[in-house]
Structure formats: structure tokens, C-alpha cells
Amino acid sequence: MFKGITGNVFILGLVSFFTDVSSEMIYPLLPLFLTGLLGAGPAFLGAIEGVAESTASLLKLFSGIVSDRVRRRKRLVLAGYSISALMRPLIGSATSPLAVLLIRTGDRVGKGIRTSPRDALIADSVDPSLRGKAYGFHRSMDHAGALVGPLLATFLLAYVVKDLRQLFWLAGIPGLIAVLLIVWKVTEAERSPLPKTGLRLGALPPGRLRRYLLVLFLFTLGNSSDAFLLLKAGAVGTPSYRLPLLWAFFHLVKMVSSMPFGALSDRIGRRAVIVAGWCVYSLSYLGFGVARSEWQIWLLFAVYGLFFGLTEGAEKAFLADMAQPGERGAAFGWYNFAVGAGALPASLLFGGIWQLEGAVAPFLFGASLAAVAAVLLLLLIPPTPATGKERL
CATH class of the missing domain: 1.20.1250.20 (MFS general substrate transporter like domains)
Structure with missing residues (x-):
């Protein structure tokens, strides 16, 4: 194992x-x-x-x-x-x-x-x-x-x-x-560091790595704070004393699924697993939008937890596959910056849509962006050679 x-x-x-x-x-x-x-x-x-x-x-x-x-x-x-x-x-x-x-x-x-x-x-x-x-x-x-x-x-x-x-x-x-x-x-792992000049904070990595980061940023714009999911859980009648148990259950699903799905990306390719994860995200958000009872919320949190298992390890491995060995730190810097920069507007958009259009519309918005990002990932970013032939 x-x-x-x-x-x-x-x-x-x-x-x-x-x-x-x-x-x-x-x-x-x-x-x-x-x-x-x-x-x-x-x-x-x-x-x-x-x-x-x-x-x-x-x-x-x-x-x-x-x-x-x-x-x-x-x-x-x-x-x-x-x-x-x-x-x-x-x-x-x-x-x-x-x-x-x-x-x-x-x-x-x-x-x-x-x-x-x-x-x-x-x-x-x-x-x-x-x-x-x-x-x-x-x-x-x-x-x-x-x-x-x-x-x-x-x-x-x-x-x-x-x-x-x-x-x-x-x-x-x-x-x-x-x-x-x-x-x-x-x-410390053996490697040759780059010269200590020219940090170029404003320069995005070139080629497919740049396209990957832009698609990831687009996906993140539809990936709002999970606090809204807890708000939805409360709105359908989940008692406040069961919310911590729901949250613990959510982390349990993420914990159990992350390593197996990360290993799966080593066998069938990173892009295939990431696309599957973004599709799971889209479906779970559609479910949250129409959920009306507590048992549905528990089921959706389980599905949503699988999204994290599918994507968290595969996304980072995909980035490492594409980055030059001497520039991996910068690549991860841009990856983390893209995710962090998209998180704040994502939550603002989600909250604003909820307030203006009701509780269903923001989940449809997040599901739609995830589906668009999955299609763009397939169209714009080829699979990496590090894991062999991809099956998607």
C-alpha cells in the first residue's frame, strides 16, 4: 500500500x-x-x-x-x-x-x-x-x-x-x-538551484503550464467556500449539533479517498482523474442546489468528498509533471496563487448570486463553471508523458 x-x-x-x-x-x-x-x-x-x-x-x-x-x-x-x-x-x-x-x-x-x-x-x-x-x-x-x-x-x-x-x-x-x-x-533532495537573480514575480510560466493554471483559475471561480454547504445543510433542517459530525464525516471521506485516487492518476493519467473529479464536483453542486432533506445532504457531502480525493493529489502531480525540474517551486507558487486568488471572488460571486437569485442559482453557477473547465482541460492541455498513456 x-x-x-x-x-x-x-x-x-x-x-x-x-x-x-x-x-x-x-x-x-x-x-x-x-x-x-x-x-x-x-x-x-x-x-x-x-x-x-x-x-x-x-x-x-x-x-x-x-x-x-x-x-x-x-x-x-x-x-x-x-x-x-x-x-x-x-x-x-x-x-x-x-x-x-x-x-x-x-x-x-x-x-x-x-x-x-x-x-x-x-x-x-x-x-x-x-x-x-x-x-x-x-x-x-x-x-x-x-x-x-x-x-x-x-x-x-x-x-x-x-x-x-x-x-x-x-x-x-x-x-x-x-x-x-x-x-x-x-x-534535502539533490538538485541544482537556479541563479539567485530575476525573480520575475509577474511572469506566468509559459506553454501548457500557463494554460493549465488559467483553466484551474476558471474552475476555482466556481469553487466557493465550503461554509455555504454548511449553510445549505442548516437550511434543509440539519440540526446544529449534527453539523460538526457532518464536517467530520466529510473529512473522513477526503482522507480515505485521497491516496487511492492519487495512485490511480499514476496508472491512467493525471488529466483523466482531474476531469473525473471536476465532473463529480459539478454533479455534487447540482445536487446541493436541489437538495431538500438532511439525508440528501449527507450523501452529497460524501460525493463532494470524493471530488477532493480525485483532484488534490492529481492536480499537484500534473503540475510537477509539466514543470521544469529547476522551476518546480515557482510552478507550485503559481498554482497556489491561482487557487488562492480565485477563492475570494468565488465566494463573493456565490454569496451575491444567492442573495439576488435564491439558493439554487449559485450552485448551478458553480456546476457550470466546473463543467466548462473540464472541457477546456481536455481541449487545451495534453496529457503528460510521465505516467504513460492516458485512457481518456
Whole structure:
């Protein structure tokens, strides 16, 4: 099952697991902490997430380009995870909404620094024919952490700690474990760095890699925040106490499906699996648009979770196949920037359409963009040769 998962890939998977345990012990409770204890409103919560994620998107691009020009990507990965591990538990000491904004932004600065170099290091550390499996494994570990984190937080609040601040401080422990794993176990992959000049932040990669990023950006414009899906779940009558269980179930599907579908992309081709995933997304969004009962929502979350399993590993492996070895960091920087840059307008569009046209129209919009993106991917981007002949 784990054939081809190298030491670096395995350890970076554990790093993501412990980091997500730490993050998800805090993140689901952050709105309650802000509005209940610190007196912030929903608008300020939106501002915090908007500033934090925008900062991370820009830094992912910059750090990816820089990582191609340094000999040790590990240093950037370590710096990014260390910043997040130090900043995240400080929320336990926050006494104002502004302090949470600064701490949350610092956490996302760390994410922006580490993500693209880490993705490039995974590509450097695994055989090209097994990249899909490697990225699928990494995403599975990430989702496992996202599943364990809220459950651990629930247990600690029920039996160990008395308030949210104590819980937030405890969330620093798995973050520290992640940092120590990088220091002790992650090794640098052999490669020749590019010259340390000419970062060219404004230059998109050429050829099919550029076309792939543009199609991906188009798809992302229809891929709004999953918070709208929870809103839909509540609208059809799902009780509030079952929403965390629904969310945990969603992460379980993503965790179980990511590695098998990533490995499938190694056998039948990345493009085929990505197109299948985007079609699953389109169908699930059509379903969310017309869903009228709770059992339908649970079924749709299962289908929607398969979309993540199909695409998260395959999309990154497809990018690594197309990028030149010396420019993988920059390629992942642009990939992460395209996804991050499309996320904010996607949610604004979705929310605006919902408000103006009702709850069905925005899901139809997202489904339509996904279908168009799938067709364009087939028409504009040929399959990569790294995984052999494609069957689609």
C-alpha cells in the first residue's frame, strides 16, 4: 500500500497531520471566541480570514520562486512551519479582535512561506511515476489531522480544560511536534538551484503550464467556500449539533479517498482523474442546489468528498509533471496563487448570486463553471508523458 512513499514524503505527511491537528483544535472555535469572548462581529471575522488568506496566497508565490534559487528548500519549509507553530497558540493570550487578526495573519504568513517549497520538495523526493500517490498520501494525512483536531478539542473541553484559552495553548503541542519532525527527519533532495537573480514575480510560466493554471483559475471561480454547504445543510433542517459530525464525516471521506485516487492518476493519467473529479464536483453542486432533506445532504457531502480525493493529489502531480525540474517551486507558487486568488471572488460571486437569485442559482453557477473547465482541460492541455498513456 505504501510502496513508493519515500521517507521525506512520509515525514512531511506526518508534519501536515500534526499541523492540522493543531490548527483544527482552534479554527472551528475561533468564531465563538471572537464573537462571544472578545465582542467582535461577523464582518470582523470575515476581515480576519480575508487578510490572512490573501497574505498566504501572495507569499506562496514568492516563496515558491525563491525556493528554486536556494540549495535547501528544507529551510523555507522549517521556517514556515515554525512561524505558524509559534503564532497559533498565542490566540490563547489575545484580549482584543485586533490581536487575533495579527496572530492569525502571522499564522498564515508561515503557511505562505512553507507551502510551495514543501510541495516542490515532495516532487523532488519521489519517482515521477508515483507522484500522484505521494501527493494523495500527503493530502490524506492532512485530512486525517483535520478530522482528529476537532475531536481532540471536544474531548479536552469536556474532560481536561475549563476554557478556550487553555485549549488554544494546548494546541501548540502538536504544532511543536511537527517542527521537530522537520528538524530531525526531513532531508534535502539533490538538485541544482537556479541563479539567485530575476525573480520575475509577474511572469506566468509559459506553454501548457500557463494554460493549465488559467483553466484551474476558471474552475476555482466556481469553487466557493465550503461554509455555504454548511449553510445549505442548516437550511434543509440539519440540526446544529449534527453539523460538526457532518464536517467530520466529510473529512473522513477526503482522507480515505485521497491516496487511492492519487495512485490511480499514476496508472491512467493525471488529466483523466482531474476531469473525473471536476465532473463529480459539478454533479455534487447540482445536487446541493436541489437538495431538500438532511439525508440528501449527507450523501452529497460524501460525493463532494470524493471530488477532493480525485483532484488534490492529481492536480499537484500534473503540475510537477509539466514543470521544469529547476522551476518546480515557482510552478507550485503559481498554482497556489491561482487557487488562492480565485477563492475570494468565488465566494463573493456565490454569496451575491444567492442573495439576488435564491439558493439554487449559485450552485448551478458553480456546476457550470466546473463543467466548462473540464472541457477546456481536455481541449487545451495534453496529457503528460510521465505516467504513460492516458485512457481518456
